[in-house]
Amino acid sequence: MNVNLAGARFDDVNMSGWFVKNVNFSGLAMECANFSGARITRADLVGASLSECRLDGMRIDGILVTDMLAAYRAAHEAN
Numbered sequence: 001m002n003v004n005l006a007g008a009r010f011d012d013v014n015m016s017g018w019f020v021k022n023v024n025f026s027g028l029a030m031e032c033a034n035f036s037g038a039r040i041t042r043a044d045l046v047g048a049s050l051s052e053c054r055l056d057g058m059r060i061d062g063i064l065v066t067d068m069l070a071a072y073r074a075a076h077e078a079n
Contacts, residue, residue: 058065
């Protein structure tokens with residue numbers, strides 16, 4: 001099925017349990033979203049930005065993001 005939701009706006013929507021494939025999220029702005037337990041694979045994250053997000057337990061290629069950030073900060077504090 002081909003659905004075009006370009007320009008759509010959603011507020012207070014429950015999408016738990018959804019499976020999406022071959023989706024274009026370019027230009028997407030998302031606020032106050034719950035991604036706990038989400039799995040994202042084979043995604044193009046070029047230019048993506050996360051800010052003010054809870055990262056507890058989040059992994060990238062099996063590595064805890066909080067550990068990566070701690071190592072990055074420690075390396076830059078040493079300089």
